Amino acid sequence: MKFSINQSELQNALSVVLKGVASRSTLPILSGIYLEVRGDELTLQTTDLELSVQYTVAALVEEEGRAVVPGKLFADIVKNLSDAAVHVVADEEGAIITCDTASFSIKALNPEDFPGFPHVDTTQKINIPFNRFTSMVRRVARVVSKDESRAILTGVLITLEEHHLKMVATDSYRLAITEAEVPETTAEGFQAVIAGSFLQDIAALPKTDDPVSIALAENQIVVTYQDTKFVNRRLEGNFPNYRQLLPDSHATRVSMPVEHLVGAVKRASLLGQSSSPIKFDINIASQTTQLSTIAQDIGSTQEMISCQGEGEDVEIAFNYAYLLDGLSAVGTEEVFLEVQSSLKPGIFKAPEPENFLYLVMPVRIS
Template sequence: MKFSINQSELQNALSVVLKGVATRSTLPILSGVYLDAQKDSLTLQTTDLELSIQYSVAALVEEEGKTVVPGKLFSEIIKNLPDAAVHVETEEETALITCDTSSFSIKTLNAEDFPGFPHVDVQQEMSIPFSQFSSMVKRVARVVSKDESRAILTGVLITFEDTYLKMVATDSYRLAITEVQLPDTPAEEFQAVIAGSFLQEIATLPRSEEDIKIALAENQIVITYQDTVFINRRIEGNFPNYKQLLPDSYATRVSMDKERLISAVKRTSLLGQSSSPVKFDIDTASQTVLLSAAAQDIGSAQETLSCAGEGENVEIAFNCAYVIDGLSSIATDNVFLEVQSSLKPGIFRADQDENFLYLVMPVRIS
């Protein structure tokens, strides 16, 4: 195998496929990057047997062939080369990498031992502009649970019904829901739970005007974007029935300036840890919200915000970090807080133009 490619293009390709390299596997081949030089393109593949990534990039191929190089080492070498043409040539079990005045010789692995890229029988496919997909994922994926013992909560529930694409995530303390209408999508209705970490990796890919394609198979999801194909296993199990948590009415509803609210919550939380509770004392008569926090043996803090509200006066407390997480996901200038009582979940909603809802379980007020 013999090919030449620009350093920055190869580095960019490696930054994408390295997300699929196995980090804890006992099989050395899974820590490698499979290189396949054919005609005028180079295809890179990685897999950890859960996630598989394939990326194609234009290259000057002098001699066709396949090999597997150690992923981390190969990436570090390419990253540290100057921005010039990189030449890669393989002989038996060695790859020779040259660029400008630098040259490296590294051991390779047998390409025959590398798992074949999965062939997936796709049953459903839909397209969505990448920027829309990315912002939806970033809003909900921060809410997924880190607790591997309840795998279903580490995923995002993606559904498509009545022309609406919806994403839902929960860690059982809070819940985030976002949806967009895709009226021109011919896809049939579907639902699948996909790993939040996987979706976050895709959402951080370079933005472009191109659509991202989402396809579902029996137990896998296939995502195609630009020259890259990602295949990941769906999470099996029943996602919690989140709809029963959503109340159809509220006792109190207030609208506040989002940036002022975020700043006020951050200030009142300075006394305790980020997980300390912040109390919202809503007074609809005076159209104010008094935020307060107290830490034993340290002191207390409070701040008054103006609001536009309706309904009953109510006191409710939430985990500070959860509130800031939810408010950071809202893109509108104003935010609504809806409360039924001090012991029932509070709901933060984006202003009308945007379909985003964030539900937080309350903290008991002593």
């Protein structure tokens, strides 16, 4: 095979397909990138046998063919080349990469050993504007669990109900829910749990006006965006019944400026002990909330911010890292805090039109 392509276009393609390269596999072929040139296109493929990625880009093809090159090495070489035309000549023995005055010769792998790209028969499919998709993922993906022993909690539950797409994530200490209207679709009943890290990889792709397509098969999910296709397994298991965590009433509800609240939480966290919770002392009569924290053997801090609300005076405390995760996902100027009692979860809500809810378990006040 022999082809030429601009360095920046090849680097962009490699940054996408590298997500599918196996990092700890006992099969050397899975650490490679499969290259195939045909017509006037270059197709790159990677797989770790769970996630498969395929990217197609225009190229100047002189000789059709295919090869498998070491993934990380090839990407590192291309990343450090000049912004000029990159010429690649490769077969199953090796590859020669030339750009400007630089030339590399690297060993290649046998393309016959590379797994074929999975062909999946999908049943339901939805299209979402890419900007809407990325903003939804940004709100919920940071809440997924890092604990692989409960794999279902490392994923995001995605459902479609009456043209409203909902994403839900929880690590059992907090819960994030966001929803948005999607264009006309016939995929009613659409439901799947998808790895949070995978959704973040999709959301990190270059932004365009093109929609992202999500299609479901029995055990897999197929995501298509522009000239890139991802096939990944769905997470198996029952997602927790999050609806039973959402109370239908509250004793106290206050509205606070997000910017002031985030600043106050960051300042309270400067004492540097993650085990020291931040206490909210809400006083309805004075329409104020005092934030305070005490760090053993270090010191204490308190700060008053104004609020508008109704209900009962209440004290409740939260882990500051969880607070910052939730508040950083709020895109409005104000945020509501709803509290039942100091021992029940606090709920932060962004006002309309932003549909975002963040529930966080309280820390017991000593």
